[in-house]
Amino acid sequence: MSFLKISHLRKSYGALEILKDINIEIEEGGFLVLVGPSGCGKSTLLNTIAGLEPITSGDIEINGRSVSGLHPSKRDIAMVFQSYALYPNMTVAGNIAFGMEIRGVPKEEREKAIHQVADMLQIGHLLDRKPSQLSGGQRQRVAMGRALVRNPQVFLFDEPLSNLDAKLRVDMRTEIKRLHHRMKTTIVYVTHDQIEAMTLATKIAVLKDGVLQQFGSPAEIYNNPANMFVADFMGSPAMNLLEATVEKNDAGLSVLLSRGGGEPLRLPVSADKQALAAHAGRQVMFGIRPEALTDPDGADRNAKLLAEGDCLIEVVEPAGADTFAVTHLGGKEIVARLRADAHIHAGQTARLAFNLDKAVYFDPQTQARIA
Structure with missing residues (x-):
């Protein structure tokens, strides 16, 4: 049974249609990567799953329950942004714990969750530092830590590695893959980097101009492209x-x-x-x-x-x-x-x-x- 199901989803801004009849299903624990060129609608699709953008028509289900009309806080998701979005005046520990504090999680429980996540992401030695004292890769780990302590049903990643240099991107890609194997949580991940898509995904959705061009496993997308756009876009060097x-x-x-x-x-x-x-x-x-x-x-x-x-x-x-x-x-x-x-x-x-x-x-x- 599909865990995340997107059915006939459309998103318009006035007369401009951004997403055109998107249909995607992914099983629990799957890693779905939304890939395509700039302006293809992948971030908009991620935002509709998050509830940051209302949909025009269609439906989004998580674990058999429609979330289309729900406020983002009621969807049991956690999001990691491209910009990290850390609070500069708080320590690493404070940033990770902030959401739990708002929800009234007891201090002892918060401390335990902070240290578990810090150990998992190897940032235990950074807990007392401020974001300005961290490298780009360390900031990204803190942003991931803040999402991980939520223990949500679905993680959403919006181009999380695009601000990092080439070597660090490869290292962080490995960390995200390792994290997924360990936690088995369903992930939806947006990128324009098709190498990232191929290495991370269990399923890839290729988008162009708001239309789903192909949906399948990395091997299916690479070896059996549905059309010339997918053939040319996926692979380096291109087909x-x-x-x-x-x-x-x-x-x-x-x-x-x-x-x-x-x-x-x-x-x-x-x-x-x-x-x-x-x-x-x-x-x-x-x-x-x-x-x-x-x-x-x-x-x-x-x-x-x-x-x-x-x-x-x-x-x-x-x-x-x-x-x-x-x-x-x-x-x-x-x-x-x-x-x-x-x-x-x-x-x-x-x-x-x-x-x-x-x-x-x-x-x-x-x-x-x-x-």
């Missing part, structure tokens, strides 16, 4: 999307990719992508992730369908554990992800292996997935 022509002959289905004036590259289509037959003789968008396009020695030996082709390498970018190579196919610049020790140089023609088990195909007009 290669290029024009191809579908060809049908006695040997089966193939796709043809132009190679800058030379002979086109012909790639076979895997047996599970036969829906492409209806597009024979027409153009489609061929999608393949950089890691599925590599040097032949680095190709996945468990792949059922591998094909090779010669490509002119234009740029080589060493990146430590990987080497990225840029070439042109289908009239577009595309990226291949090679082994770190791959012998490849800009200006040479190199043989690349295509893992066609991982290829996906889209309709160029509707941008929806075909196969």
